[in-house]
Amino acid sequence: MYIELLTLGGYGQFVWPAFIFTFVSCLCLYIKTKKELDREEKMFIKAFEQPQIIVVDKRRENKKEVLLGSKIQSS
Secondary structure (H helix, E strand, C coil): CHHHHHHHHHCHHHHHHHHHHHHHHHHHHHHHHHHHHHHHHHHHHHHCCCCCCCCCCHHHHHHHHHHHHCCCCCC
16 A cells, blocks of 8 residues: 555656655755845844934925825815
Protein backbone atom coordinates (compact mmCIF):
# COMPACT_ATOMS: atom_id res chain seq x y z
CA MET A 1 0.00 0.00 0.00
CA TYR A 2 2.78 2.46 0.86
CA ILE A 3 4.65 1.59 -2.33
CA GLU A 4 1.57 2.53 -4.38
CA LEU A 5 1.41 5.85 -2.56
CA LEU A 6 5.06 6.60 -3.36
CA THR A 7 4.85 5.47 -6.98
CA LEU A 8 1.63 7.44 -7.51
CA GLY A 9 0.28 4.96 -9.99
CA GLY A 10 3.42 4.93 -12.12
CA TYR A 11 3.75 8.72 -12.26
CA GLY A 12 5.92 9.02 -9.15
CA GLN A 13 9.08 9.12 -11.25
CA PHE A 14 7.83 12.41 -12.71
CA VAL A 15 6.08 13.88 -9.68
CA TRP A 16 8.74 13.43 -6.98
CA PRO A 17 11.63 15.07 -8.89
CA ALA A 18 9.34 17.99 -9.76
CA PHE A 19 8.32 18.29 -6.10
CA ILE A 20 11.93 18.19 -4.94
CA PHE A 21 13.00 20.75 -7.56
CA THR A 22 10.19 23.10 -6.51
CA PHE A 23 11.01 22.72 -2.82
CA VAL A 24 14.74 23.36 -3.37
CA SER A 25 14.01 26.37 -5.61
CA CYS A 26 11.70 27.93 -3.02
CA LEU A 27 14.21 27.24 -0.25
CA CYS A 28 17.03 28.92 -2.21
CA LEU A 29 14.81 31.91 -2.95
CA TYR A 30 13.89 32.20 0.74
CA ILE A 31 17.52 32.05 1.86
CA LYS A 32 18.60 34.64 -0.70
CA THR A 33 15.74 36.98 0.23
CA LYS A 34 16.45 36.59 3.96
CA LYS A 35 20.12 37.48 3.47
CA GLU A 36 19.17 40.53 1.39
CA LEU A 37 16.66 41.66 4.04
CA ASP A 38 19.25 41.33 6.81
CA ARG A 39 21.77 43.35 4.80
CA GLU A 40 19.21 46.10 4.04
CA GLU A 41 18.12 46.25 7.70
CA LYS A 42 21.74 46.75 8.79
CA MET A 43 22.17 49.54 6.25
CA PHE A 44 18.93 51.19 7.39
CA ILE A 45 19.87 51.04 11.06
CA LYS A 46 23.32 52.42 10.30
CA ALA A 47 21.86 55.30 8.28
CA PHE A 48 19.23 56.26 10.86
CA GLU A 49 21.00 55.63 14.16
CA GLN A 50 20.29 59.09 15.47
CA PRO A 51 16.67 60.00 16.12
CA GLN A 52 15.35 62.46 13.61
CA ILE A 53 13.17 65.42 14.52
CA ILE A 54 10.06 65.80 12.41
CA VAL A 55 8.55 69.28 12.17
CA VAL A 56 4.85 69.39 11.37
CA ASP A 57 3.46 72.48 9.71
CA LYS A 58 0.25 73.23 11.60
CA ARG A 59 -0.99 75.67 8.96
CA ARG A 60 -1.01 72.94 6.33
CA GLU A 61 -3.02 70.58 8.56
CA ASN A 62 -5.61 73.32 9.26
CA LYS A 63 -6.15 73.87 5.56
CA LYS A 64 -6.85 70.19 5.06
CA GLU A 65 -9.29 70.13 7.93
CA VAL A 66 -11.16 73.14 6.57
CA LEU A 67 -11.38 71.65 3.11
CA LEU A 68 -12.52 68.26 4.37
CA GLY A 69 -14.94 69.67 6.92
CA SER A 70 -16.73 72.17 4.69
CA LYS A 71 -20.01 71.19 3.10
CA ILE A 72 -21.36 72.48 -0.17
CA GLN A 73 -24.94 73.66 0.09
CA SER A 74 -27.07 73.39 -2.99
CA SER A 75 -29.98 75.78 -3.58
